Amino acid sequence: MLLRAGRFGSFGLPLFRIIRPFTVMSSVMSEPVPAKREISPPPRPPKKKVKVKKYKEPPVDPVSSEGVLINDIKSLLQSKGISEQNVINDMQEFFSRPKGEPHPEHGPVTVKIEGQSSVGDGIGLYEVSPDRYRVITVPFALAGETVEAKVFKTFKYYFQADLIKVVTPSPVRNNDLIKCKYFGQCSGCQYQMIPYENQLEMKRQVIVNAFKHYATGIDRSRLPEVLPTMASPLTHGYRTKLTPHFDVPRQGLQAPPPIGFGIKGQKKVLDIEECPIGTSIVNKGMTEQRKHVHDNYASYKRGATLLLRENALTPEERVCTTSTKEIITEYIDQFKFQYPAGSFFQNNNSILPLVTAYVRDNIVLPSTGKLPKYLVDTYCGSGLFAVTCSTASESVIGVEISKDSVAYAQKNADMNGVKNASFIVGEAEKIFEKVNTNPEDTSIIIDPPRKGCDKAFLDQLLDFSPAKVVYVSCNVHSQARDIEYILSDPRNKYKVESIRGFDFFPQTHHVESVAVLST
Ligand SMILES: C[S@@+](CC[C@H](N)C(=O)[O-])C[C@H]1O[C@@H](n2cnc3c(N)ncnc32)[C@H](O)[C@@H]1O
Structure with missing residues (x-):
């Protein structure tokens, strides 16, 4: 190919055009054209207008x-x-x-x-x-x-x-x-x-990587080896809550819909009769609820999520509850808990005695090895840790944003004869405005939602510096970020004593992490 100056070059426009080698051009030009041949242009496909769409990168939360x-x-x-x-x-x-x-x-x-x-x-x-x-x-x-x-x-x-x-x-x-x-x-x-065994080690590695990549500002030597993941006593049949769902198209249902869980990578529902990680009680409930939807499919105008939650009538007798308004009863060791079926409660009962014992064992004070005088249970829900750890502290105060959960936390304390616990409806971020204990005699449990703690929470924690922190997390990435924040702050008095995963959800990638910090 030759590059030649274009004919507009003389107007000062820096144009070049591509000209085929002369030999090719001459052979085309020398082709004889029949005198009477009708020349019709070859059919061309309709021009597709490809509109260049703009793309704006959506913001991604690093801990999502x-x-x-x-x-x-x-x-x-x-x-x-x-x-x-x-x-x-x-x-x-x-x-x-x-x-x-x-x-x-x-x-x-x-x-x-x-x-x-x-x-x-x-x-x-x-x-x-x-x-x-x-x-x-x-x-x-x-x-x-x-x-x-x-x-x-x-x-x-x-x-x-x-x-x-x-x-x-x-x-x-x-x-x-x-x-x-x-x-x-x-x-x-x-x-x-x-x-x-391999699942447990993979989950340990997830925690190792979370601290490596989400707490980059901390020198590795300041973090202990992540301990082996605590196994769940039940690896199947452990989930006490399942929430299968179904969709209803705009034109309504002509046949029973698929009822189950999302298809991997799609927005469709997979029809599932039985879930092997659910308990036999919730699976029985699933069979009954599926039949109910099948019998009444034509009446549904919208899709729905079915609630299936195990409810202990006695420690031995269990049923499946399906109404969010019902009250669930659960037994953990010697403790009895109640909470509304639609509110938050942990879903794997088999591991709860191990987790609550671990948290209880770790609230001891670093200087003396004695139990704390005061225990603050932040993000306390219906009082799981406040009640199960009440024997390990002179007094317990729980804080939780949901008024309903706080009412049940108080009820659960009363029902278990716990006299030393009280609960506040409010933001955990402001708890130390109300708690006026001696920090050296105080331990704190932190169990926030997946997004972790707000800066405001961590700042007040650093200002108050209770002697012991037990941070329970369902998202080790936000936990690692928060611990980096604490350790990097000039007010910091803490060192990380231990980090350990708990396998609340065998067969899945999820892992809970408990980090213990002491002054
Ligand atoms: C992961 S759950 C833990 C509940 C409880 N510790 C348990 O194990 O059953 C987190 C709890 O934090 C509560 N919560 C969320 N944001 C909060 C806030 N800013 N202040 C206090 N509680 C909050 C939620 O209502 C929820 O009950």
Whole structure:
């Protein structure tokens, strides 16, 4: 090809045009044109107007599941020496593609799973062209496996795929352990094919990584080794609460709908008759509730979530409750608890005696090894820790934002003959405005929602500095972030004594973490 100055070049416009080699042009020009031939232009496909859509990256909370996954991807890339720029998908190009046109890179692809995300999926990596990689998340795939996967969604840092086939299985995989015929489709469990001991170690590793990546400002030497994950006594049949749901389309139902849990990676519901991680009581309730919906499907105008919650009439006699207004009774060791069926309570009773004993054992004061005079239970719900730890402190005060839960916390204290506990409706962020105890005689339990503690809470904690902190968390990533905040602050008097996971949800990727801090 020759590059020649264009004919507008003389007007000073720096234009160039591409001219084919002369030989080709001359052969075209010399072709004889028949005198009477009608010349009609060749049919052209209608011009597709491809509107370039703008793409604005939605903000991602670093401690949300999406934020944690992106963080896992970034650290995997770093460990492989691959720059983020070499994997990023062009989202503007992706969203501007004509509808229905398959993406050339969406596979199926055969891919090596290079890592395990903290939210359960395998993370694969493959090269699409020299120095250009794609990251692909594959559910139900394990680190070290080679799998065949088909991409169905594009995100900035990764493709999301369905697992089609495990080509080379990990030595850890044992498909004989799978107890659910819906495993691999249902979004509820991720780890049924993994021996339980390995699940526990994977969860320990999630905690290790959380502190590595979400508490980067702390010198590693200031953190203890993460202890082995405390196993759940029941690994199946442990969930005392299930919430299957069904959808109703705008035109109503013509047949009984699928009732169950979300299909992995889709917004559809998977029809499920039985869930092996649910207790036999809630599974019985599921059969009855499914029948009720099947018998009455035509009357539903909207979709619904069914509540199935185990309720102990006596320690031995249990039923399934389905109304949010009913009051649930539960027994943990020698303690009896009641709470409204629709409110928060832990869902794996088999592990609760172990967790409450661990928290109780850890509120002892660091200087003397004695029990604290005062115990503050923040985010106390219906008083699980306040009541079970009441024997280990002279007085207990609980704080909780939900008025209903506080009413039940007080009821639970009274019902168990606990005389030294009182409860406040209010924000945990303001608890030390009301508590005027000697910090050296005070221990605190922190059990916040998934987002962790607000800065306001941590600031008042640092100002007051109770001698002992037992931080229970259902999201170790926000826990690690909060502990970094505490340890990095000039007011800090704490060191981290221990960090340990508790497996509240076997067969899934979830892990609870308990961190103990002392002055
Ligand atoms: C993870 S639950 C823990 C409940 C209790 N410790 C238990 O184990 O049953 C978190 C609790 O924090 C409460 N909560 C959320 N934000 C709060 C706030 N700012 N102040 C006080 N309580 C709050 C919720 O209502 C919920 O009961």
